[in-house]
Amino acid sequence: MTSAVEFRAVSRHFGATRAVDAVDLTIAEGTFFAMLGPSGSGKTTCLRLISGFEKPTSGQIRIFAEDVSAVPPHLRNVNTVFQDYALFPHMNVRDNVAYGLMVKGMARAARYAKAEEMLSLVHLDSYGDRKPAQLSGGQRQRVALARALVNEPRVLLLDEPLGALDLKLREAMQDELKSLQKRLGITFVFVTHDQSEALSMADSLAVFNNGRIAQIGTPTDIYAHPKTRFVADFVGSSNVLPPALTQSLGGPAKWSSLRPEALHPAPFGPITGTVTVLRYLGAGNRVTVTTQGQDIAALLPMGTPTPDIGAPLTLTFDPAALHVMDET
Amino acid sequence: MQKIRLMGTAILGLAVATSPVVAQITAIGDSEGQVNIVAWAGYIERGESDPAFDWVTKFEAASGCKVNVKTANTSDEMVALMNEGGFDLVTASGDASLRLIAGKRVxxxxxxxxxxxxxxxxxxxxASWHTVDGVHYGTPYMWGPNVLMYNTEVFKEAPTSWNVVFEPMDLPDGKPNAGRVQAYDGPIHIADAAQYLMFHKPELKITSPYELNEEQYKAALDLLRVQRTIVGRYWHDAFIQIDDFKNEGVVASGSWPFQVGLLKADTPIASTIPQEGATGWADTTMMHVDSANPNCAYKWMEHSLASNLQSDLSVWFGANPAVLAACTDGRGMQTAEGCTANGLDNFDQIRFWTTPTANCSQGEGACVPYYRWVSDYIGVIGGR
Amino acid sequence: MSDAIIAPRGLADQLTTLFWRHPRLLLALLITPPLLWLGVVYLGSLAALLLQSFYSIDEFSGLIVPEFTLKTYGELLRPSNADVILRTLAMAIAVTLASAVLAFPIAYFAARYAKGRWKAAFYLGIMLPLWSSYLVKVYAWKLILAKEGILTWAAQATHTDWLLNAALSLPGVGGNSLSTSFIGTFLTFTYAWLPFMILPMQAALERVPTSMLEASADLGATARQTFRTVVLPLAMPGIVAGSIFTFSLTLGDYIIPQIIGTSASFIGMAVYQLQGTAGNIPLAAAFAVVPIAIMLIYLALAKRAGAFDAL
Incomplete structure (x- = not known):
């Protein structure tokens, strides 16, 4: 399998700020790749480095093995779905979608036919004559998608495309994006700060922190085996335990993570503390137990008796669930 | 003549014929403490522009009348201010004075x-611009000719004809006059053209440059169209003209003694009244019909004719005093030579400005009225 | 009385309550004075102007005849008057186009690249000329453009006077010197109105998101295509707003053509001369209606061309 995008020691500095700091990255062709991280972690800059809106301070970027350092955005065969969609307000939906073909000089009839095809792909068949202002957020999102796909790019870049949508719509779009990617078979690079979105959609993902990649791997790998405290904390809602506590629970003197769903109430167990927070989640309860100044969350499935706040609670877990990290 | 003049202005108010003598005072009483005058800029100086030119301060001390001056920029503004009222005196030019008389504002x-x-x-x-049916409506203040200003480096001798600014020709320095001469940017300049034709085309039988029938008027416009081809820019602001003589290479133009006086100091400029004569202006101090301060007004009129005031005024403005003694008695700065330079001896050659009206000495409705002068002159300058 | 309600502490609280209950009352209070001003002073004088233009001047006596007639408008079509209108219109178009071309790069720089200090410098640079008297600027231009002025001197010093002479020998727009030619009038107009074009244009460009330009490039457009299909249409309301300023200011001005140029009349000068000594108020009014009519036609055309679609 060839690599669609390859970063070799790429840095992008803005003055003293190292937005991207010596990143090495390989994105395989045909995958759905997510870049996950908090805001300011460098993930969006990486995306813009691929599209060409940013130039690396140092290092080399290759797209399908070709060095694109000297290639301006309009000559790169990658297209972007922008965070704010960036639809042209003075054009109707059809002209927006056909824009990429128009600037290439395709005849009107041909480009409109192609645009309709794209609109049909995103289920907006009869919306060609509308102006972007007349569409809902989800519909605009689809238009932006259709517009980016009309050029048949080899890599599609998506910059937090679902951020502005409400929860239900977001979930629907997640499924749709995923199936679209499967159908088209092109490489999707997806930037998000939402870990559940990244985990559910991506074939593989990179977790960014402070301009560097903290961990790269498959969703299950990253979820189950976070390499650093940061990853454990950011991906999922793991309990991150300091070395002393890890040691007291039978591990080495290193940081470890322990998933809330791995903890169960029991008459006897290694963790005993006071219930300080109780959160009803519908499918169960999430309790926070405080022991030795450390908050530990546990997921209580339906049917488990609900403890009172202030009451003592003892928790147990399968020792295999304790994931020990390399940090001391 | 005065009867005819009256006919000409009849449209402005027939009432004049019935001699509107109001309660004219017969003796000057005590000072009211002030007098309000509408005047042209530079006409009533109290030493603020130049300490040497002050003919107000001493008057105020002697008469007990404080002088308040409202400056007006056009004759229309003067008429409008007098119509509003609240003033005692106005220094009206020939085009405004008869209007004021006809409108019973003075x-x-x-x-x-x-x-x-x-x-x-x-x-x-x-003079006909302030005397109607033998009744005087004011005291003469000052008059001046519209002279031909020229550059003495180009004209070693004073030009003898206005033709240098009316017709294309080579000037004495061998270069054509095109682009180097100017003309006045006001419809009244049609009268200058008519006066030129009076001399050169007697067959047109022009008797007054302000009373033109259709044929005479057309001939004047035709001459002005020729003039358009040699005039780069028309002038209307004295200081712009001064600048044009300094920076634009303009060497001849109709002008006022005022500009000549200012330019003479540091540029080779002189002026003359050519053989065709010149148009000119004459101003009169007139008294408002409802003057609230008649005693002070009379005192000012008397003062305005003092030969030392007239002498300084004529120097300041580069014009001619209404009192001949001012040129010779040495009470002010003016001298006989100065008066001659300002055109004192050319009075008979000067045709003073009056407003052209349809009814004129040639008959009822025989002449082209002033409003047509305005629109046609716009056309001429626009190249029509 | 319970603590749930705070007793009014004075008039301010009572007024606030009143406005809260009747929100339209406050609006009415705020908007009535300016509306009255607009209605009475502005629209009133406009109506008076319109009325005057339907009167005529009696050929014989020169007095105004207050009877409805279209004769005065007919007079506008007389060649000398039509000249004035066409001359003014041509100047307004030329000045507007030149201002737009000159203003665009400046406005674009200010909107896209200038930040902080540079932005302040930009505003200062644009506004500074507006702080000095308009007349002073025009007279200064007269000196710059004079036959023996700075520009001629500079042209001679750089041996480009052949270019200047070529421009001045152009038929129609040339003349004896820049300051006595239409070129000079044009240059001064363009200078005087440029800020009025830059500011709205800059405001419009600032409202075009960067992502819009990136999207265009991302989809394969060259810089030129982006400019033509995205930037220009989106900046169009600003350009139109600026052009309304430059266009109407040129249509109405009577100072600049009086001081710089060939003395040929522009609409403003004609109005000034006709309403003055001539006393031909009807024709002056008819002339004054011309710029209004031209502006209405211009706006209608701009609207039809889609200039306001991106508003």
Whole structure:
């Protein structure tokens, strides 16, 4: 399998700020790749480095093995779905979608036919004559998608495309994006700060922190085996335990993570503390137990008796669930 | 002549014929403490522009009348201010004075109360622009010709004809006059053209440059169209013209003694009144019909004819005094030579400005009225 | 009385309550004075102007005849008057186009690249000329453009006077010197109105998101295509707003053509001369209606061309 995008020691500095700091990255062709991280972690800059809106301070970027350092955005065969969609307000939906073909000089009839095809792909068949202002957020999102796909790019870049949508719509779009990617078979690079979105959609993902990649791997790998405290904390809602506590629970003197769903109430167990927070989640309860100044969350499935706040609670877990990290 | 003049202005108010003598005062009483005058800029100086030119301060001390001046920029503004009221006196030019008389905005004056009346230049005492049916409506203040200003480096000798600014020709320095001459940017310049034709085309039978029938008017416009081809820019602002003579290479133009005086100091400029004569202006101090301060007004009129004031005024403005003694008696700065330079001896060659009206000496509706002068002159300057 | 309600502490609280209950009352209070001003002073004088233009001047006496007639408008079509209108219109178009071309790069720089200090410098640079008297600027231009002025001197010093002479020998727009030619009038107009074009244009460009330009490039457009299909249409409301300023200011001005140029009349000068000594108020009014009519036609055309679609 060839690599669609390859970063070799790429840095992008803005003055003293190292937005991207010596990143090495390989994105395989045909995958759905997510870049996950908090805001300011460098993930969006990486995306813009691929599209060409940013130039690396140092290092080399290759797209399908070709060095694109000297290639301006309009000559790169990658297209972007922008965070704010960036639809042209003075054009109707059809002209927006056909824009990429128009600037290439395709005849009107041909480009409109192609645009309709794209609109049909995103289920907006009869919306060609509308102006972007007349569409809902989800519909605009689809238009932006259709517009980016009309050029048949080899890599599609998506910059937090679902951020502005409400929860239900977001979930629907997640499924749709995923199936679209499967159908088209092109490489999707997806930037998000939402870990559940990244985990559910991506074939593989990179977790960014402070301009560097903290961990790269498959969703299950990253979820189950976070390499650093940061990853454990950011991906999922793991309990991150300091070395002393890890040691007291039978591990080495290193940081470890322990998933809330791995903890169960029991008459006897290694963790005993006071219930300080109780959160009803519908499918169960999430309790926070405080022991030795450390908050530990546990997921209580339906049917488990609900403890009172202030009451003592003892928790147990399968020792295999304790994931020990390399940090001391 | 005065009857005819009256006919000409009849459209402005027939009432004049019935001699609107109001309560004319017969003796000057106590000072009211002030006098309000509408005047042209530079006409009533109290030493603020130049300390040497002050003919107000001493008057105020002697008469007990404080002088308040409202400056007006056009004759229309003067007429409008007088119509509003609240003023005692106005220094009206020939085009405004008859309008004011016809509109009954000014009152006849009792010349017996003005001892200096006898010293007024006899040529002005009964001038038609302030005397109607033998009744005087004001005291003459100052007059001046529209002279031909020229550059003495180009003209070693004074040009003898206005043709240098009317017709394309080579000037004495061998270069054409195109682009180097100017003309006045006001419809009244049509009168200058008519006066030129009076001399050169007697067959047109022009008797007054302000009373033109259709044929005479057309001939004047035709001459001005020729002039358009040699005039780069028309002038209307004295200081712009001064600048044009300094920076634009303009060497000849109709002008006022005022500009000549200012330019003479540091540029080779002189002026002349060519053989065709010149147009000119004459201003009169007139008294408002409802003057609230008649005693002070009379005192000012008497003062305005003092030969030392007239002398300084004529120097300041580069014009001619209404009192001949001002040129010679040495009470002010003016001299006989200065008066000659300002055109004192050319009075008979000068045709003073009056507003052209349809009814003129040629008959009822025989002449082209001023409003047509305005729109046609716009056309001429626009190249039509 | 319970603590749930705070007793009014004075008039301010009572007024606030009143406005809260009747929100339209406050609006009415705020908007009535300016509306009255607009309605009475502005629209009133406009109506008076319109009325005057339907009167005529009696050929014989020169007095105004207050009877409805279209004769005065007919007079506008007389060649000398039509000249004035066409001359003014041509100047307004030329000045507007030149201002737009000159203003665009400046406005674009200010909107896209200038930040902080540079932005302040930009505003200062644009506004500074507006702080000095308009007349002073025009007279200064007269000196710059004079036959023996700075520009001629500079042209001679750089041996480009052949270019200047070529421009001045152009038929129609040339003349004896820049300051006595239409070129000079044009240059001064363009200078005087440029800020009025830059500011709205800059405001419009600032409202075009960067992502819009990136999207265009991302989809394969060259810089030129982006400019033509995205930037220009989106900046169009600003350009139109600026052009309304430059266009109407040129249509109405009577100072600049009086001081710089060939003395040929522009609409403003004609109005000034006709309403003055001539006393031909009807024709002056008819002339004054011309710029209004031209502006209405211009706006209608701009609207039809889609200039306001991106508003």
């Amino acid at each position: 009152q006849p004056i009792n010349v017996d109360l003005i001892p200096s009346w006898s010293t007024v230049d006899p040529r002005l005492q009964n």
